[in-house]
Amino acid sequence: MSEQRVGDVDEGTLLRRIFAVLEGSSAAIVGPGDDAAVLRTPGERVVATTDTLVHGPDFRLAWSSGTDLGFKAAAVNLADVAAMGARPTALLVALAVPESMPVSFVEDLAGGLRAACDELAPGCAIEGGDLTVSDTLTVAVTALGVLEGEPVRRSGARPGDVVAVAGALGAASRGLQILFGRFRDATGTPVPVDLDTLSAGERADLAAQLRPAPPISLGPIAAAAGATAMMDVSDGLVLDATRMADASGVTLELSSRLDADALTGGEDHALLATFAAADVPAGFRVIGAVRPRASASVTVGGVVPTGRGGWDPYRDWDAARG
Amino acid sequence: MSEQRVGDVDEGTLLRRIFAVLEGSSAAIVGPGDDAAVLRTPGERVVATTDTLVHGPDFRLAWSSGTDLGFKAAAVNLADVAAMGARPTALLVALAVPESMPVSFVEDLAGGLRAACDELAPGCAIEGGDLTVSDTLTVAVTALGVLEGEPVRRSGARPGDVVAVAGALGAASRGLQILFGRFRDATGTPVPVDLDTLSAGERADLAAQLRPAPPISLGPIAAAAGATAMMDVSDGLVLDATRMADASGVTLELSSRLDADALTGGEDHALLATFAAADVPAGFRVIGAVRPRASASVTVGGVVPTGRGGWDPYRDWDAARG
Structure with a gap:
């Protein structure tokens, strides 16, 4: 049948x-x-x-x-x-x-x-x-x-706060690179994934791309803990942090320990938030600090990042489907 | 440029x-x-x-x-x-x-x-x-x-209520017939509408199809007046009245004065409601009565309608765009 x-x-x-x-x-x-x-x-x-x-x-x-x-x-x-x-x-x-x-x-x-x-x-x-x-x-x-309390907007970051994140950064982007790099045929057409060819880490990256599991329950927890600003990282950390910095009128100084995937990879839907240093709840890790507005929206290890990264479908889509 | x-x-x-x-x-x-x-x-x-x-x-x-x-x-x-x-x-x-x-x-x-x-x-x-x-x-x-009060569901029609409607019935369907009948070229491809070829009534029908103006403000008014059931007529009166009758476990007897366009034409988004006879608010017109459940969900002038009408895109779409 x-x-x-x-x-x-x-x-x-x-x-x-x-x-x-x-x-x-x-x-x-x-x-x-x-x-x-x-x-x-x-x-x-x-x-x-x-x-x-x-x-x-x-x-x-x-x-x-x-x-x-x-x-x-x-x-x-x-x-x-x-x-x-x-x-x-x-x-x-x-x-x-x-x-x-x-x-x-x-x-x-x-x-x-x-x-x-x-x-x-x-x-x-x-x-x-x-x-x-x-x-x-x-x-x-x-x-x-x-909402239990007030909504947490992206515009509330204050100089002196720390920048923290909950959830993966860069994994979904690595998963996308695996798909486009290894599971297309000679004409560029997508072919099914052969999981046997992937390491455990690669499988995790693939899962982050195909079936992301952002830390949803930490959103209300962050709000209750006193998050001053929050947004989800959909288009890459540098790009989304720039949006938060511009909305809040501050500069976000991010750690030099963040790698390129974490800085520019999109689609992880991690939660990016700012808190008073004593308020950071379990599940969030500190990745930077909020400073008074300087010329740059975001710095990484003290340097202004050159590529903002992020996925802009208007710029990048090549009209293929598969 | x-x-x-x-x-x-x-x-x-x-x-x-x-x-x-x-x-x-x-x-x-x-x-x-x-x-x-x-x-x-x-x-x-x-x-x-x-x-x-x-x-x-x-x-x-x-x-x-x-x-x-x-x-x-x-x-x-x-x-x-x-x-x-x-x-x-x-x-x-x-x-x-x-x-x-x-x-x-x-x-x-x-x-x-x-x-x-x-x-x-x-x-x-x-x-x-x-x-x-x-x-x-x-x-x-x-x-x-x-909502000001309780939501009005489609399942609350009671024998003894009257059936009433607010808004146009059949106009949007006539407008669609004008478009498909008169504004396609020899290959069936849609061509722009020439309003000068249309009567005032035809223009009104076309407007009902392209830019429908259902009586939105009468929804809360009907609820406040005590509507026992309500729904919008999106797929044609007989088909939607059948849904209301089945959800309510009653039979809806509709007037013999309703014409074929009114009975089967979809996309008008009129409001179909049932009320105690004394409760019908201004803006609604009575088109029938609610009876204890008989074998048919809906009758029109005492007769069970043969064609239910209504637009089912799964059945009707011919894959054309234009």
């Missing part, structure tokens, strides 16, 4: 298959199935963010399984909620799928979304969504969260 | 152009520009929904301007919030754009999103978003809203 494709089933059938994967996870007042979800927001505030993964600039199907893709689409959004000091409570998922995709891929994607919530942000669930066909596989996730 | 394209500018420049269009509209505690937005949610609940427009199954660029597309992407989501009895407060917009699109199109799209909020849901604003490149123009909108 040939594999069932999205184009072979009607929307209702596909939705039932997805709901079966998500069953029992909703914690909302009104969950999936009505015109809109209704969610609890203690404290009368909600944190909301959206981030999209698009086939081509953001992932290749030769390398990412449906589970990987769902997991990553959730993780990158959960990290943005955590970076405000909030606890993620709900995802809404707008999925646009080519008719040629296997139905099982869509089920795996839903499973990956659920797994990321269960592992990274217990209590968070997929509470709504939308399903349409498209020539381009696109996963647009909106994440919502709640 | 040739027109500037998305692929000609970096992400920061494009974001600045979009922010310029949205400037001054944010009412959030934290608006666009940080990792996530922070929104007020009086009553400790938030209503959340997401709906996507994809180039091909949902719109054609020969027919929809950027302004039209932004307006419609907002309107369809605002209608889902209103259909819960909620007042929309914020949109988050995940935009995936081909590099070949004019920058001015993206600005127009942002302007259309803003205009829909201003016209249909004053106080609602675009509070966050995401921008990526893609081969397929995709606008995924998430709408959030707040």
